[in-house]
Amino acid sequence: MLAEPDRTNYDLNFRLFGFDVRVHPLFWLVSALMGAGALEENQYGLVLLVSWVLVVFFSILVHELGHAIAFRRFGSDSHVVLWALGGLAFGSPPVAGRGRRIFVSLAGPLAGFVLCGLVFASHQLTEWGAGNGPVLSDLYRQLIHVNFWWGIVNLLPVFPLDGGQVSRELCEGKWRGRGVVTSLKISVGVAATVAVYSLVCEVGARSGNRVLDFLPGWFPHGSFYTAILFGILAYQSYQLLQFHTRGYHFEPADDRVPWER
Template sequence: MLLVEPNRTPWDLNFSILGFPVRVHPLFWLMCLLMGRDYDAKGILIVTAVFFVSILVHELGHALMIRRFGREAHVVLYMMGGLAIEGSGNPYASSYNPRGERRTAQEQIYISLAGPAAGFILAALAVIFAKGIGGEVVQTWYYKIIPTFDIRVGPQISPQLAMVLDILLYVNIFWGVVNLLPVYPLDGGQVAMQLCMLQDPYGGLVRGLQLSIGAGIVAVIFFLAVMGQGGLFPAMLFGSLTVSNYMALQQIQGGGGGYR
């Protein structure tokens, strides 16, 4: 979600999937614990497993698109979510790019959209699975604006399975949509920034940051006014992103870059 790769630690979990090196920072597990704080021990394990799979799938979506454009990639899961980063992730390996060029705006847009798309596909597979085993699936809404599905407990769907599927849908649909808001450096903000710069190579960066700040303020108001206490964490997240974008805009304008 955020763009700075955390430092390596002796407690990192390292493995490989689909040819991509994956590193799990120990603070990732703390994030899962905080997200599952309202559940019992079994619930915390379910939350941790669903977050792990969902965020990994999201980042693999980015990584696969990076590979599609002829570049290596590695994945990092950490406190703020996950990162798909260009390069092998091996500090001793060469950083040579076989294409010898930077990403184009079009490539960055496809890479940014590939992560949420992977999450939406995972959510669709969960719904198909629930229906396939004869479970009751009801179309509903998150906060009356984001369409989703409710998996009902029944003869085919145990309470534990319903919990797994409901959390998976929440992570991949609700947070997938939130991640597409035009707030930099979220995926939607990356897309919006590239579109602004394509339209105006000189003032696009400033306009992209202005859009990000405005969208961030609206998001904070929405999370606090509509979601109440449940919106405190996303409100804090978007508040920090908005402040960061405002500071970046002030630096650019104060340094004479872009348009005022």
């Protein structure tokens, strides 16, 4: 599991629906960097940047509350931390039962899809996202983008994304102790593929070449950010894979925990 980031003097702490929520300062910084492109685009740049940061904050909070409510449903107490590139919901004691753990992992993206559906339905009814200048239409676009596409990406079988947790549970259910190795191989393969695809998209966009013209228009494009992110995730999964395969085949007598090696 992921370790919880250290507390800082600049954390924002509050309680929501009985859950402790902590927002690490890196969360604001990374969200703002991701949306900084808006500043160059038009006269509403600063407004768009602020709305982007608030959309990311609100959407990731809803996602993590999905996990937290599922934890509570199965008798685990949990708290939420938002930091750097996303959020974490920590439950204790751990949830017993593979099916329940899979449900907890899926509850985050599910909460995002429900929010996306509500935003979409409210727009269908009132068309609030269509008119009244660029700000509302951008707010609508941002809400749909973060809650739908980030949810889909998060379901890829890549560790430590939610899809990666589900993949590991399913592989362990099928192959027991060897399952984690299989899920890490899947994780390396998928993450590396997404990284290369994103790089091809980015290079194509910059050079004006129509490398990926055969893909349908709705198919999500990778960017420089997704290339870096999935490159790092592929490398992390590869390192974990090395650790696990060594543990099984070459150093069976080494009982030290990973961080002691």
